[in-house]
Amino acid sequence: MGPWIVLLSAVILFAVWLALKLRRFTRVLSDDHLVEIAERFESVRSFAYRLAEEPMDAGAVDPNDPRVAVTRDGVVVAYTIRRDGRRYVHHFSVSVAGAYTPPSVGGSLVVYLDSLLGRDPGQVEFGVSNGAVYHGEFTVGADEEPDGRPEPLALPRDVQAARRYCASVWRHTPYRRMRFPAKST
Numbered sequence: 043m044g045p046w047i048v049l050l051s052a053v054i055l056f057a058v059w060l061a062l063k064l065r066r067f068t069r070v071l072s073d074d075h076l077v078e079i080a081e082r083f084e085s086v087r088s089f090a091y092r093l094a095e096e097p098m099d100a101g102a103v104d105p106n107d108p109r110v111a112v113t114r115d116g117v118v119v120a121y122t123i124r125r126d127g128r129r130y131v132h133h134f135s136v137s138v139a140g141a142y143t144p145p146s147v148g149g150s151l152v153v154y155l156d157s158l159l160g161r162d163p164g165q166v167e168f169g170v171s172n173g174a175v176y177h178g179e180f181t182v183g184a185d186e187e188p189d190g191r192p193e194p195l196a197l198p199r200d201v202q203a204a205r206r207y208c209a210s211v212w213r214h215t216p217y218r219r220m221r222f223p224a225k226s227t
Contacts, residue, residue, distance in 0.1 A: 070115050070116075071147065073201040075113065076154065076205060077201060078113050078114065079113055079119060079151070079155075082113055086108065086109050086120060087121040087192055088192060089109050089121075090123045091192050093123075094123040109121055117151065118135075119155065120134065120135045120136075121133070121134045129181050129184065130183075131180075132181070134155050134159075135175050136148060136155060137173065137175040143174040143175065148170065148174055148175075149176060152176035152178050153208040153215060154208040157198070158196055159196070160195075163211055163215055166178045166179065166180045167179045167218065168215050169217050170218075
């Protein structure tokens with residue numbers, strides 16, 4: 043009878059652990075949290091425009107950098123802009139702080155950030171790096187880049203519809219493997 047008790051205990055512990063993980067990711071994708079993510083994303087994007095000429099080291103992200111924000115449920119969002127000749131490269135990323143970011147969460151959130159920008163997913167290169175950090179990147183010409191002031195984000199009127207859209211799009215979006223140190227955001 044002893045092995046059965048050990049096995050039953052292990053199954054119960056696993057079920058509790060799984061329930062806690064699912065609860066966390068349900069909160070991460072909740073309506074009010076998606077609104078908070080949009081607000082934080084708008085803030086870091088605004089700072090990225092002001093700091094476009096200051097590079098961010100992907101291997102040593104400074105948590106005090108205003109181009110990085112963490113939500114109350116531990117989602118890290120970042121936005122940078124760098125000049126590449128006569129073009130500007132916009133890079134945004136999302137992950138869950140201190141935890142593995144499942145593809146259903148990271149993929150949905152990076153597509154959500156892209157939808158806030160009002161860009162077609164086909165215009166953005168998506169990727170995933172070490173530590174399951176999800177990235178989006180697009181390039182615009184100098185003539186397309188506003189002078190230090192970003193266009194307002196396309197905040198969703200219906201967050202549930204936005205969540206359904208992102209959940210459906212991420213599955214069909216190709217992600218390339220990006221090589222960054224594990225701490226990149």
